[in-house]
Amino acid sequence: MANELEQKLKLVRDVNRITGQEIIQQLFHQVLELHGDRINHDDPALFSGIALFENQPVTILSVDRGTSLTERIEKNGGAVRASGYRKALRSVELAEKFNRPVISFLNMPGADASLESENEGQSLMIAKMIAKMGQLKVPNLAVFIGEGHSGGALAFANSNRIVMFENGLFSVASPEAMSAILRKETVSEVVPMTAGKLQKMGLVDQIIKEDQDVISQVNTAIKTWLDDFNNLSSNELIKQRTEKFAHVLAYWDKMD
Amino acid sequence: MSEMPEQALWSSCKYCGRHVHTEQWGLFLRCPFCGFPKRLTVEQRIEMTFDPDSFQKIDLNIKSKDQLHFKKYADKLTKAQQKTKHDEAITIGTAKIGNHLVAAGIMDNQFMVGTLNTTVGEGIRQIMEAALEQRLPLVLFVTSGGARMQEGIFSLLQMNTILAVQERLLDAGILNINILTDPTMGGASASFAFNSDYVLAEDHAQIGFSGKRVIEQTSGEQLPDEFQSAEYLLEHGQLDDVIQREKLKDVLQQLLDLHTAGDQNG
Numbered sequence: 001m002a003n004e005l006e007q008k009l010k011l012v013r014d015v016n017r018i019t020g021q022e023i024i025q026q027l028f029h030q031v032l033e034l035h036g037d038r039i040n041h042d043d044p045a046l047f048s049g050i051a052l053f054e055n056q057p058v059t060i061l062s063v064d065r066g067t068s069l070t071e072r073i074e075k076n077g078g079a080v081r082a083s084g085y086r087k088a089l090r091s092v093e094l095a096e097k098f099n100r101p102v103i104s105f106l107n108m109p110g111a112d113a114s115l116e117s118e119n120e121g122q123s124l125m126i127a128k129m130i131a132k133m134g135q136l137k138v139p140n141l142a143v144f145i146g147e148g149h150s151g152g153a154l155a156f157a158n159s160n161r162i163v164m165f166e167n168g169l170f171s172v173a174s175p176e177a178m179s180a181i182l183r184k185e186t187v188s189e190v191v192p193m194t195a196g197k198l199q200k201m202g203l204v205d206q207i208i209k210e211d212q213d214v215i216s217q218v219n220t221a222i223k224t225w226l227d228d229f230n231n232l233s234s235n236e237l238i239k240q241r242t243e244k245f246a247h248v249l250a251y252w253d254k255m256d
Numbered sequence: 257m258s259e260m261p262e263q264a265l266w267s268s269c270k271y272c273g274r275h276v277h278t279e280q281w282g283l284f285l286r287c288p289f290c291g292f293p294k295r296l297t298v299e300q301r302i303e304m305t306f307d308p309d310s311f312q313k314i315d316l317n318i319k320s321k322d323q324l325h326f327k328k329y330a331d332k333l334t335k336a337q338q339k340t341k342h343d344e345a346i347t348i349g350t351a352k353i354g355n356h357l358v359a360a361g362i363m364d365n366q367f368m369v370g371t372l373n374t375t376v377g378e379g380i381r382q383i384m385e386a387a388l389e390q391r392l393p394l395v396l397f398v399t400s401g402g403a404r405m406q407e408g409i410f411s412l413l414q415m416n417t418i419l420a421v422q423e424r425l426l427d428a429g430i431l432n433i434n435i436l437t438d439p440t441m442g443g444a445s446a447s448f449a450f451n452s453d454y455v456l457a458e459d460h461a462q463i464g465f466s467g468k469r470v471i472e473q474t475s476g477e478q479l480p481d482e483f484q485s486a487e488y489l490l491e492h493g494q495l496d497d498v499i500q501r502e503k504l505k506d507v508l509q510q511l512l513d514l515h516t517a518g519d520q521n522g
């Protein structure tokens with residue numbers, strides 16, 4: 001892998017990387033966590049809760065890898081289990097009912113790969129979450145603090161707006177997995193997965209610079225998103241997502 | 257099956273490795289030694305499932321290109337096209353099953369393992385839109401190794417863009433039956449495959465989100481032998497039923513009948 005990508009991976013996977021939890025603490029008030037998939041599990045990899053942003057109630061979803069070894073094990077390194085997607089789905093359904101915009105903070109490898117998740121319908125849960133986020137009648141925003149790959153990250157990223165930290169990554173599979181599948185080919189140079197390239201395609205709408213005060217940049221990004229989408233009807237929100245992703249797919253033809 | 261090339265008189269069974277003669281495979285291409293169904297070509301699937309000569313192909317809107325300039329991707333596409341005589345890993349059209357006109361999509365695991373890319377995704381959206389427009393039930397034969405890595409994020413974004421059309425289709429009250437065949441994995445499995453009204457699977461098909469090897473490597477778990485088989489998924493409540501291909505046409509017809517039975521009364 002090229003040095004630039006290795007550098008980014010090192011940064012986003014560092015234990016001291018800023019987490020969704022830190023941003024939540026600094027930018028939101030009255031944070032109330034909501035646990036559980038209502039069946040049998042409470043996936044620690046997926047935080048779900050309600051909070052106030054300024055005076056507006058919002059729903060927050062957050063996935064991070066954990067900031068200590070214990071936390072990393074507990075959070076499964078940020079790999080969300082089938083029960084985590086079930087919890088997330090429950091949370092966004094409530095958000096829709098009570099007209100709360102949805103914000104997701106992401107730094108995760110992708111979805112959990114385990115016997116338990118497969119047995120509990122990982123495929124269907126991811127599909128349901130992607131589908132629901134696309135059809136959501138309230139605005140949604142995905143903030144890539146670090147990386148997020150595969151359908152597991154798309155489940156949150158299928159949103160009206162995508163904001164990405166400048167070292168963030170979003171790909172069909174982790175760079176390691178892609179390199180393994182495509183063998184020796186230099187994946188990072190040809191496959192768009194970095195913030196800059198994804199912005200050029202229209203997938204990432206805004207980049208958070210990591211050399212400035214990131215908290216205030218995220219604050220502004222959330223404010224702008226709410227200003228832009230709060231007054232749209234549910235049909236307009238769904239249409240905007242459809243057009244956004246159709247626009248990105250059209251970029252395929254425009255590449256050299 | 258009449259179109260099978262001469263040199264393919266003998267072929268080996270993917271599961272037990274035995275060499276099987278064309279005549280021994282029989283009409284439904286099931287291994288006489290181990291009982292596993294052979295992976296089918298699109299033509300074989302069409303012949304087995306739909307009323308004779310009823311399949312009317314719809315041309316795909318777009319063609320695949322090597323836009324990211326991966327070494328060998330263009331070659332792989334050409335080879336797959338020569339091997340399968342199809343442009344991509346999906347064939348779409350309309351067909352009849354016992355006089356029910358349906359919109360049909362047949363994915364092709366012999367074309368780069370049916371991997372989901374820009375063209376395959378567009379083909380699936382195209383047949384879903386056609387089903388919506390003509391208000392036809394959609395019967396989709398799914399098979400896919402997952403997202404096609406050579407098209408990067410563009411392959412990933414097929415998942416949400418297909419789901420957006422599928423949600424409109426389902427909301428419009430159109431019947432969608434998916435038949436998961438060997439293999440149905442990753443990006444296909446975690447998007448449109450399981451999101452239909454009915455999810456059937458062919459016996460012995462491998463179906464899952466992550467590959468077995470990936471699960472073993474990341475979780476270190478011992479996986480049961482039958483893990484991710486259609487039969488295993490049925491036991492875990494994730495399929496409506498597992499149907500042997502010998503009975504599939506009858507089951508599809510029954511399901512279509514059951515969804516139109518009230519129409520005559522109303």
Ligand SMILES: [Zn+2]
Pocket residue numbers: 269270271272273274287288289290291292
């Ligand atoms: Zn055999």
